[in-house]
Amino acid sequence: xxxxxxxxxxxxxxxxxxxxxxxxxxxxxxxxxxxxxxxxxxxxxxxxxxxxxxxxxxxxxxxxxxxxxxxxxxxxxxxxxxxxxxxxxxxxxxxxxxxxxxxxxxxxxxxxxxxxxxxxxxxxxxxxxxxxxxxxxxxxxxxxxxxxxxxxxxxxxxxxxxxxxxxxxxxxxxxxxxxxxxxxxxxxxxxxxxxxxxxxxxxxxxxxxxxxxxxxxxxxxxxxxxxxxxxxxxxxxxxxxxxxxxxxxxxxxxxxxxxxxxxxxxxxxxxxxxxxxxxxxxxxxxxxxxxxxxxxxxxxxxxxxxxxxxxxxxxxxxxxxxxxxxxxxxxxxxxxxxxxxxxxxxxxxxxxxxxxxxxxxxxxxxxxxxxxxxxxxxxxxxxxxxxxxxxxxxxxxxxxxxxxxxxxxxxxxxxxxxxxxxxxxxxxxxxxxxxxxxxxxxxxxxxxxxxxxxxxxxxxxxxxxxxxxxxxxxxxxxxxxxxxxxxxxxxxxxxxxxxxxxxxxxxxxxxxxxxxxxxxxxxxxxxxxxxxxxxxxxxxxxxxxxxxxxx
Amino acid sequence: xxxxxxxxxxxxxxxxxxxxxxxxxxxxxxxxxxxxxxxxxxxxxxxxxxxxxxxxxxxxxxxxxxxxxxxxxxxxxxxxxxxxxxxxxxxxxxxxxxxxxxxxxxxxxxxxxxxxxxxxxxxxxxxxxxxxxxxxxxxxxxxxxxxxxxxxxxxxxxxxxxxxxxxxxxxxxxxxxxxxxxxxxxxxxxxxxxxxxxxxxxxxxxxxxxxxxxxxxxxxxxxxxxxxxxxxxxxxxxxxxxxxxxxxxxxxxxxxxxxxxxxxxxxxxxxxxxx
Numbered sequence: 145x146x147x148x149x150x151x152x153x154x155x156x157x158x159x160x161x162x163x164x165x166x167x168x169x170x171x172x173x174x175x176x177x178x179x180x181x182x183x184x185x186x187x188x189x190x191x192x193x194x195x196x197x198x199x200x201x202x203x204x205x206x207x208x209x210x211x212x213x214x215x216x217x218x219x220x221x222x223x224x225x226x227x228x229x230x231x232x233x234x235x236x237x238x239x240x241x242x243x244x245x246x247x248x249x250x251x252x253x254x255x256x257x258x259x260x261x262x263x264x265x266x267x268x269x270x271x272x273x274x275x276x277x278x279x280x281x282x283x284x285x286x287x288x289x290x291x292x293x294x295x296x297x298x299x300x301x302x303x304x305x306x307x308x309x310x311x312x313x314x315x316x317x318x319x320x321x322x323x324x325x326x327x328x329x330x331x332x333x334x335x336x337x338x339x340x341x342x343x344x345x346x347x348x349x350x351x352x353x354x355x356x357x358x359x360x361x362x363x364x365x366x367x368x369x370x371x372x373x374x375x376x377x378x379x380x381x382x383x384x385x386x387x388x389x390x391x392x393x394x395x396x397x398x399x400x401x402x403x404x405x406x407x408x409x410x411x412x413x414x415x416x417x418x419x420x421x422x423x424x425x426x427x428x429x430x431x432x433x434x435x436x437x438x439x440x441x442x443x444x445x446x447x448x449x450x451x452x453x454x455x456x457x458x459x460x461x462x463x464x465x466x467x468x469x470x471x472x473x474x475x476x477x478x479x480x481x482x483x484x485x486x487x488x489x490x491x492x493x494x495x496x497x498x499x500x501x502x503x504x505x506x507x508x509x510x511x512x513x514x515x516x517x518x519x520x521x522x523x524x525x526x527x528x529x530x531x532x533x534x535x536x537x538x539x540x541x542x543x544x545x546x547x548x549x550x551x552x553x554x555x556x557x558x559x560x561x562x563x564x565x566x567x568x569x570x571x572x573x574x575x576x577x578x579x580x581x582x583x584x585x586x587x588x589x590x591x592x593x594x595x596x597x598x599x600x601x602x603x604x605x606x607x608x609x610x611x612x613x614x615x616x617x618x619x620x621x622x623x624x625x626x627x628x629x630x631x632x633x634x635x636x637x638x639x640x641x642x643x644x645x646x647x648x649x650x651x652x653x654x655x656x657x658x659x660x661x662x663x664x665x666x667x668x669x670x671x672x673x674x675x676x677x678x679x680x681x682x683x684x685x686x687x688x689x690x691x692x693x694x695x
Numbered sequence: 696x697x698x699x700x701x702x703x704x705x706x707x708x709x710x711x712x713x714x715x716x717x718x719x720x721x722x723x724x725x726x727x728x729x730x731x732x733x734x735x736x737x738x739x740x741x742x743x744x745x746x747x748x749x750x751x752x753x754x755x756x757x758x759x760x761x762x763x764x765x766x767x768x769x770x771x772x773x774x775x776x777x778x779x780x781x782x783x784x785x786x787x788x789x790x791x792x793x794x795x796x797x798x799x800x801x802x803x804x805x806x807x808x809x810x811x812x813x814x815x816x817x818x819x820x821x822x823x824x825x826x827x828x829x830x831x832x833x834x835x836x837x838x839x840x841x842x843x844x845x846x847x848x849x850x851x852x853x854x855x856x857x858x859x860x861x862x863x864x865x866x867x868x869x870x871x872x873x874x875x876x877x878x879x880x881x882x883x884x885x886x887x888x889x890x891x892x893x894x895x896x897x898x899x900x901x902x903x904x905x906x907x908x909x910x911x912x913x914x915x916x917x918x919x920x921x922x923x924x925x926x927x928x929x930x931x932x933x934x935x936x937x938x939x940x941x942x943x944x945x946x947x948x949x950x951x952x953x954x955x956x957x958x959x960x961x962x963x964x965x966x967x968x969x970x
Binding site for chain 1: 770772775800801803804807808810812814815816817826827829830831863865876879880883
């Protein structure tokens, strides 16, 4: 036994065990988010059954079985159910019954003994509505302008065709609202600001006023034309509707204008399900969110996250590298520089919320406000840069990640051998030339390492962002087709905050839960992709200076 | 007063005693009363020496005797050491290289240097040789091509690397790397080439190649080589300076230093009695 210890074998077991544990932890994170997040779009069969309530009344129940758990029968009896059994435990089902407008709640637990046999009728439709969540029911008929055009088994095909039509119209309307009207609004705002600017400069004479009025009239005319087009489209989109029988037996008529998607989950083969899954998944990635973020996609959050990280990288890299070069190459290595170095290292340990507070106080309220006073006086009292936005968020994160970049760059610079520097100097290069041509290229992989760490930290940061620019729902992206295209003052959405918002601030927590996991998975994937990109770049740099080690 | 007199007397004596015994009057570098201090410690004591043109001059002496330090004075590499202080003069073309108006970069182009360990840059062979020229602002492809070929031929490396100029200089063998570094220095066509123990990190065969190269190169350059290999000094140098504890003990043509040394210490060192 003693020899076993002396031989170092336990040490090997312990270290290997640590590696195994770390691996398990990493896989568990990925596996759990993937397993819970990725099933979200898979069509679940819609069950129908009879529920016996506590008072003995029987009602029909329609919905998706989403979860099950053990429950003590005693507890069920206490809540009034009459259950004849000697068992101590039974199961209860979480049923997504949808039809929030009719039933009041989307999700409800039902004890198994009170439920009849589950059946899966083929004519059941699952409808994803633009508001009020999901709808389940037996499809009865499809109507055009209130007149029935298809009934019974034929109704489904008619509904599909008409749904395609109404969705096309819907995206046309959305396009007009978002892009063309958005553009006009933007133009109106700019006109107003220009006018105000001239007014502030006391240059608003009659000619200028007439000019503004003319341009305003032109924009308003365009606006009117668009409005007319929209009205026409809206009239068309409301043409069709469908009728379905819901669980309490009443027939409900719903306009197709309010329907985003509809499937017949009980009558779908595997390929149909895969197709549906893929289309929903794509929608999740490329669409805007709906229904308080619990439905639709998360594209603005992906876009905001990536853009913020890129902006942050563009700010932190040059700043960090320059600071490190000064500290390592130019500054005299005395007590002062040592104190600075210790402070920088310690900055890396400051909680991120502190940076958020700093960003809000300094960047937003002080810097932003003064920028507004100096350059955007015409829009005051409404702030431009004086309110949280993507610029300030990126800058805050840049400060947050600065120590990481400085430390790794310094590390890289100190690893460049003295003999290489002397070789360059001996060839008549100045110190600056030596830096540019030899030392910095050799330290570039270390700089990339710093950037990789910075990106990893910045992309996962949420707390400071809530103070300096992230919002639950941003009306427009920070990058769009309106001049000057890059709107650094705008607020933006972020995957990390989205997870928090959907998971904990949502009005419909049960419905949003899989989205939390899916979003988390996506955030992990994005960080990994950004990192892989940076690592590839670093490896290419390393390749270029291969063989350096050991010189 | 008295001390000062004594000192000046000693200097005169020293000057006479250490006057270079070279048979030629053509000098490239002339060192006059050079004292060098690292912080409070004196590393070179009142050195005066004249380096003859187009000859190989070897500095020998035991470790720590100051021969490398003296060599590094010639292209002012000691500037990089913060605590280093120098007085005295080193003249090139009657110009003191320590004068304030001397452009150090230009000086280093005229006085090239090769270090003990091969230190090629992590760049291609071609870029290693073109480095100094690019810094001078030469970027024309044909000029660079010619200069690179000429320098590599001058360093007897051309035939070995002509087909892989684009490959990393770090991929060459130690001896090849050292010749690459020599080519890099030669590409600038310096007047003086300082070699700081250029073959001490190499195996005997690579070392022999470097020696051969040094022998060939003295046609074109003045070479100052530091070595602690006395056979090497005897083989390749025309003049030899023996240094000990920061003093220049003896300087003369190699044959007389090795066969009929005037100083006891030189004789002791050469015969291996110490060092």
